[in-house]
Amino acid sequence: MAFRNYILVCGGTACESSRSDQIYQNLVEECKAQGLAEEVQVVKTGCFGFCEQGPIVKILPEDSFYVKVKPEDAKEIVAEHIVKGRVVTRLLYNKEASQKHAKVEDIQFYQKQFRIVLRNCGFIDPENIDEYIAREGYAALEKALFEMTSDDIIDELKTSGLRGRGGAGFPTWMKWNFSKQAENEVKYVVCNADEGDPGAYMDRSTLEGDPHSVLEAMTICGKAIGAKQGFIYIRAEYPLAIHRLEVAMKQSREYGLLGENILGSGFDFDIEIRLGAGAFVCGEETALLQSIEGHRGMPQPRPPFPAVKGLWGKPTVINNVETWANIPVIITKGGNWFNKIGTADSKGTKVFALTGKISNSGLVEVPMGTTLREIVFDIGGGIAHGKKFKAVQTGGPSGGVITEANLDTPIDFGSLVRIGSMMGSGGMIVMDEDDCIVDVAKFYLNFTVDESCGKCAPCRIGGRSLCNILEKITAGNGTLQDLETLKTIGAAMKKGSLCALGQTAPNPVLSSMKFFPEEYMAHIIDKKCPSGTCKKLVTYSINPEKCIGCTACARKCPVGAITGERKQVHSINSSICIKCGVCKETCKFGAVEVH
Incomplete structure (x- = not known):
């Protein structure tokens, strides 16, 4: 059924936290109230990507792009845009844009992007398999099952030049080929969706917006290596992604695209979800496999590598979400098409x-x-x-x-x-400029120390030692010898740690020391934090030339460290001040200064 208009509403986690679900409901109800239910379809999609401007509503065929939409805006959007054909200018990203320039391609944020992994995010309802199929979904699986041999599939990946997107960058075709060549009747396919980096949400958003792409890719891999069972390992704190995966798997089975005798080909393959408890170390493939098996997630020595001896000792292909999402496009469009995108050693x-x-x-x-x-x-x-x-x-x-x-x-x-x-x-x-590079390094190191499984001494002891030294430096007690000690311990961790967590944990410290030596020297020699972040190294004072005696800072100070009469210059008692920074945030005249 064709509709006159399609209203796409972002249904990713970030926008849902800003009530996009209520926006969706209000738009549906308003269309019904206006008698437009047969002419206008409201669709809840995945993430549009432009998270800074969410919640986002996009209207087709005009391609109008509304940002920071609120539930109460639904009535105006329907009344003005859908009924009267007039753009709601105040909701456009560019408030001065005319009807002609209200489209997505005119927004600078999108102009240099090229979407392969995110091709369906923000375009389809991730809980409707028909919409995925309408955008060439499962065409790659059909091709792999009926037109390609296992060798053909792997050769296509080799031609594409695709490398793993989980961090290591290992050639995908080679990993698949190792498992294919391994002689064993039982093999497994695993999706690593345990995304634990601070500030990262690429894999979560892909699963929320386009879960079928991962299911299709894993099934293709099953055909290529001779596996009949797959697992998706995803952290339990991703409830929306888990829900949409479960919906997608149910629909795929109903359509004969997952389970027994897929599309009548005689090939069987099914997928199960395994929930992780949020341990960062379980992003490492051997620790992840331990967790799936029901053991504590701790890295194991390699070789043998999982591609040869993995889950329950069987050959196992493990790729992350982003890697999997590339596979259907490579099979459909061809490895040569994909190979033309990117650089000499990094394709796509x-x-x-x-x-x-x-x-x-x-x-x-x-x-x-x-x-x-x-x-x-x-x-x-x-x-x-x-x-x-x-x-x-x-x-x-x-x-x-x-x-x-x-x-x-x-x-x-x-x-x-x-x-x-x-x-x-x-x-x-x-x-x-307001960030302290030493404090940033300390933040990341504290994270890896907390997330270390503690199995090997270089990571367990070395990480804590680095943390202690950085704490010492940011407290104003550092010495020049500490810098050499940081380098020595960091080098030892890189060489001696069992897995990539410990091997790479010193990187933020070592790289920040290399590029910002002057900040470390300021903390150690001058006993000052140039950005004013490290509380033990800063002092707050009030500039008498800027203070007007409004008393705002004194009223906000939680410990009563600021004194002064109204319309008189105030002062800060350093012996009482807890250096919380509230006074600086409160002062509208820039009178509070950090030294």
Whole structure:
């Protein structure tokens, strides 16, 4: 049934937390009230990516893009746009845009993006299999089952140049081929959806917006390696993604696309969900397999690698969500098509969760080789509130900082490693002039120490030792010898840790020491934190030339450290001050200064 208009409402986790579900319900009810139920279809989609501007409502065929929509706006959208054909200008991203310039392609955030993984997110109802099929869904599975051999499938992946998007960047075809060649009647296919990096939500959003792409890809892999069973390992705190996976799996079985005798081909393959408890270390493939088996999630020595000896000792292919989401497109369009996108050693696109001190935070998918400058300033709109760019952390707790000098570095596997960072799974956190680089390194190290399984001494002892030294430095008790000790322990952890968590945990410390040595020296020699972040190294005072005696700071101070009569210059008692910063946030005249 064709409709005159389609109203697409973002149904991702972030927008649902801002009541997009109520927006959806109000739009449905308003269309019914106006007698438009047969002419207008309201669709709850996955994430549009432009999270900074959510909740988002998009109207087709005009392609009008409404941002920061509230439930009470539904009535006006229907009355004005749908009934009268007039754009609701106040809700457009560009408030000055005319009807002609209200479209998505005119928004700078999207102009340099190229969506393969996120191709269906924001376009389809993820709980309606028919909408996935309408956009070439399961065409790749049909092709793989009836037109391709196992070798053909793997050869197509080899031609594509696809490398794993979970962090290591291992060639996907090679991993599949190892499992295919392993002689065993029982083999497994596993999706790693245990996304634990701070600020990362790429995999969660993909599953929320396009779960069928992962199911289709895993089934294709089953055909390629000779497996009949798959598992999706996902953390329990992703309830929306889990729900949509369950709905998608049920629909796929009803359509004969999952289970026994798929599409009458004689091939059997089914998938089960396994919930993780949120341990970051379970993102490591051997720890993940231990968890699926019911054991404590702890990394195991390699070799043998899971592709040869994995789940319950059987050959197992493990890929992350983003890797899986590429597979159907590669099979449908061909490996040569995919190979033309990206750089010499990094093919295709990469999805990033762009967060931090950025004007336009959100989910970004760009061709490999796109520069950091393009992502931060063209797509991300630059640093928020007119602040100065300081650095960007890629690779989460396993990565490193990238400075302004390297903003023109192309995003690919090799280039990021050469400047001391890594791509990781796709977290990208932007920092501005107000961030303390030493404090940032301490934050990431505290995270990895908390998440370490404790199995090996280099990670268990080394990580805690690094943390203690950084605590000492940020408290003003650091020495120059501490810098050498940080390097020595970091190098030992990289060489001696059992898994990638411990091997990469020192990266934020070592890279920040390399690119921002002056900040470490300021903390150690001058006993000052240049950004005013480390509380034990800062002092608050009131500039008498700016203070008008409004008493706002004194009234807000939680410990009564500020004194002064009304319309008289105030002062701060440093012996009482707890350095919470409330006075600086409260003062509208910039009279409170940090030293």
